[in-house]
Amino acid sequence: MTAPLHEPTAEAAPKAAEEAAAATSGQKAVQGRSLGRIAWERLKRDKLALTGGVLVLVLIAIALLAPVISNLLGQDPDAYHEDLIDPLFSTPTGSLGGISGDHLLGVEPVNGRDILARVLYGARVSLLVGFLSAVVAVVLGTVLGILAGFFGGWVDSVISRVMDGLLAFPQLLFTIALVSVMPSKMLGLTGSNVRIFVMILVIGFFGWPYIGRVVRGQTLSLREREYVEAARSLGAGQFYILFKELLPNLVAPIVVYTTMMIPTNILTEAALSFLGVGVKPPTSSWGQMLSSAIDYYESDPMYMVVPGVAIFVTVLAFNLFGDGVRDALDPKGSR
Numbered sequence: 448m449t450a451p452l453h454e455p456t457a458e459a460a461p462k463a464a465e466e467a468a469a470a471t472s473g474q475k476a477v478q479g480r481s482l483g484r485i486a487w488e489r490l491k492r493d494k495l496a497l498t499g500g501v502l503v504l505v506l507i508a509i510a511l512l513a514p515v516i517s518n519l520l521g522q523d524p525d526a527y528h529e530d531l532i533d534p535l536f537s538t539p540t541g542s543l544g545g546i547s548g549d550h551l552l553g554v555e556p557v558n559g560r561d562i563l564a565r566v567l568y569g570a571r572v573s574l575l576v577g578f579l580s581a582v583v584a585v586v587l588g589t590v591l592g593i594l595a596g597f598f599g600g601w602v603d604s605v606i607s608r609v610m611d612g613l614l615a616f617p618q619l620l621f622t623i624a625l626v627s628v629m630p631s632k633m634l635g636l637t638g639s640n641v642r643i644f645v646m647i648l649v650i651g652f653f654g655w656p657y658i659g660r661v662v663r664g665q666t667l668s669l670r671e672r673e674y675v676e677a678a679r680s681l682g683a684g685q686f687y688i689l690f691k692e693l694l695p696n697l698v699a700p701i702v703v704y705t706t707m708m709i710p711t712n713i714l715t716e717a718a719l720s721f722l723g724v725g726v727k728p729p730t731s732s733w734g735q736m737l738s739s740a741i742d743y744y745e746s747d748p749m750y751m752v753v754p755g756v757a758i759f760v761t762v763l764a765f766n767l768f769g770d771g772v773r774d775a776l777d778p779k780g781s782r
Contacts, residue, residue, distance in 0.1 A: 528550075573758075584655040588658030595663045
């Protein structure tokens with residue numbers, strides 16, 4: 448008989464025996480998990496947060512596909528249907544604000560524009576302002592907050608006093624005054640696009656001190672950690688420490704605060720449009736619809752209920768998702 452071509456060595460035999468024993472006993476090898484995977488597993492267990500996240504994705508899809516959905520429904524958000532309006536009371540004919548097979552959420556008083564189409568297009572304005580103003584606030588707050596916390600001294604004093612001044616400034620009054628004197632054309636933008644651009648900048652500019660304070664406080668704590676001292680002892684420069692050592696450890700609080708900031712910005716945009724300094728008609732806005740509904744809240748309550756529910760659901764979805772993200776990214780949390 449011939450000998451086998453590959454005989455097990457003395458070292459391989461015990462290892463093979465251990466693997467066979469583990470397989471027969473049903474034991475599983477221990478696997479390491481990254482922080483991102485741990486956070487995702489926590490988030491998956493939070494049903495409310497997942498529900499909020501799904502609603503957020505649905506709202507974003509609705510805003511992006513608003514023209515497509517309106518075309519499928521056969522409704523133009525700016526088309527008048529005066530034949531559906533009672534000429535005596537200027538309210539929709541029929542029950543519940545003129546709800547019918549053609550107008551699923553009814554029509555507006557006076558002009559008869561389809562409410563569902565207006566709400567779909569209003570989602571684009573609210574989410575656009577909410578997201579982009581949050582981006583402006585996060586960029587400014589992160590950069591200035593990390594500089595104030597890391598360098599300290601006069602840099603920290605100047606940035607902190609600027610934050611204190613902006614937090615005490617009447618943002619709403621300033622926005623009203625600024626929008627009222629803005630030209631109708633600016634930077635290639637016209638009409639409502641100018642006001643949307645101004646609202647994004649103003650809301651973002653007055654919102655960065657909030658996240659700036661959070662980032663500054665976290666930076667003050669992180670800059671004294673052992674890994675930062677080790678990087679300094681190895682000759683790492685200040686900007687390397689800022690962007691390679693500190694910034695990655697600030698991602699969690701920045702993400703959490705961003706998810707909390709977006710619904711606040713949406714409410715601010717709705718308030719500005721409600722006061723008449725938001726987008727111009729005929730551009731649709733939830734706050735503008737609520738402002739117009741004041742005169743008809745008794746005769747046509749559906750005109751006020753629909754945009755109000757849209758704002759409520761949107762803000763609630765972002766808050767639920769933000770709470771879940773905060774719990775998932777909390778290193779001391781057990782959820």
